[in-house]
Amino acid sequence: MFDIMDFGIGEFTGDSGSDSSAPSGPYIPEASECMRCGMCVSSCPTFRLFETDMETPRQRIRTISKVLVEDVPISAEERGHLDNCLQCRACETACPSRMSYGSLFDQARMKLQQTVARPRLAKLAMYLIEHKRRRRMLLPLLSLYLRSGLRKPLRASGLLRKLKLANAESLLNEPALGSLAGIYPVGRRQRQRGRVALFTGCLAEHFDRATQRAAIKLLNTIGYEVVVPEGQGCCGAIHQHNGCSAQALKDKNIEAFYELEVEAVIYVASGCGAMLSEYQGDDSETAGWFGRSLQDINDFLLAHWPDTLEPAASNLNVAVHEPCSQRNVLKNGRAVHELLRKIPGLNIEALPDNQLCCGAGGSYMLSHPDNAQQLRNAKRQAIEGSGADVVVSSNFSCAFYLNADRAETALKLVHPIRLLADRV
Ligand code: SF4
Ligand code: SF4
Structure with missing residues (x-):
């Protein structure tokens, strides 16, 4: 199995795994403030799967409290139940105390992850998420493999299972090669209403190109020129949710979009949008501008759709x-x-x-x-x-x-x- 949860990107990035920008901003209840009321339990998908109290948000909050508040060691069993969390945040929606489960989980993961050795394959995957040019160099090889007819015999040989790649391989589909970066103007006969930027992400840039082209087409159709900056990269969600610092990725994205002179930074994938919307840094002008400019494609189109x-x-x-x-x-x-x-x-x-x-x-x-x-x-x-x-x-x-x-x-x-x- 390709174990991405046990990443050690420090070897590639020089990142110690600690995050000086621990989430701040709106009031976040401490894990010890959980009332243990259980209102979150039935909303949790892992409780539905396992039907045990150890697989509930309430129990995970207890484990997180041990890590963050009491600063005591947790057992391997507690760690396993914590890691089983999907980070879907359904428990946040259900919690009457508005427990910020996602933020608490990320903080606990970051603290725990500092002591873990991570598999090489996982480190390589994270490295490719971080480094756009290297990732792009591999895509033609992936495309060649998918078209070559090798897939069926390789799957049958059992080699993928031995290399713990069978699961990851089963998810692959044809990537779009090249980049979307550039300026996409409105049609010559149209009146330009404004100029926006498009966030394309890391994997979605290549595996969901049709959606990104649809976004550009619609934005152009309603009168907006679209800028896709080459300097942008992964939103950092995979890093953050796996206990690694996403600060460098956040800074890079804010820098890539700042000073583009656009009235909105638009994302297409809600998973990226959730991470981008929670970018918190040094309260700098650039971070503030990014937060104010960020918009979901559905919201933007709805608000600006011509009658x-x-x-x-x-x-x-x-x-x-x-x-x-x-x-x-x-x-x-x-x-x-x-x-x-x-x-x-x-x-x-x-x-x-x-x-x-x-x-x-x-x-x-x-x-x-x-x-x-x-x-x-x-x-x-x-x-x-x-x-x-x-x-x-x-x-x-x-x-x-x-x-x-x-x-x-x-x-x-x-x-x-x-x-x-x-x-x-
Ligand atoms: S709903 Fe909130 S307060 Fe109640 S047990 Fe769950 S996390 Fe704790
Ligand atoms: S975020 Fe984790 S604990 Fe909360 S509902 Fe989802 S799987 Fe359960």
Whole structure:
């Protein structure tokens, strides 16, 4: 198994693993303030899987309190239950004390991670997430492998399992090569209303190019020039949730977008957006500007959609999957429904059991494949039972995981803006 949870990127980055920018800002209850009321328990996907108190947010908060407040060692068993967390943050939404579980978890993970030796393969993966040029150099090889016909015999040989790469390999699909970086102007006959920048992320830049092109097309169509700065990189979510400092990635992104003279920095994937929206640093002018400029693509399109622009009608039945990052962090799921209503005739329903995580959980699909696959199976059943012609999801990671390794005929998830982009 490719164990991304045990990363040691320090060897590559010189990062000691400590974070001088421990989350601050709005009041964050300390882990010791949990009332142990249990209101969060039934919302937790791992409690649903294991039905034991050790797999509840309440118990994890107790473990986090030992790490952060009492500063006492925790057992391997407690560590295992803590690591089983998907970081879906459904417990935050359920908690009457507004316990900031996500922030507390990240702080505890960072403290614990300082003492752990990490596998080389995991270190390499994190290194590639950090280094755009190196990542791009590998993509043609990946593309060649996927097209070569080697995939079937290699899978059958058992070598991938021996190398603990079988799970990661099963998720692969054809990457887009090259870069999107540049300026995308509005059409010659159109009046330009403004200028915005697009955040493309790390993996989504290559594995969700169609959605990013749809974003550019729609923004151009409603009159906005789009700038895609080459200097941007990964949002840092995978680093932060795995106990590594994401500060260098945050600083790099803020710097890449600052002074572009744009009125908004727009993200497409809600998982990246959740991380970007919680960038906290030194309260500098640049960090403040970034926070004020950040906008979700669904929100931006909805707020700036011209009254005169009517997409082509469609009678498709659409089920809306609501990613945890959108539901529990950004809390802007209604924008998707309202935006899709711009398409006349569309029948739009929420996917049943939207409150339950699909299992992707950033790197969780790699670190805990058995748990992740059980949750994915449940989500796929909900999708198949929905009767939908199309399922939409605003998070790249969820769609990537739910679409992976499926028959070509299976119902695929797409970002909601792709339905719009196809009809304008
Ligand atoms: S709902 Fe909040 S206060 Fe209650 S047990 Fe869960 S984390 Fe603690
Ligand atoms: S973040 Fe999700 S998986 Fe983790 S304790 Fe909270 S509800 Fe459970």
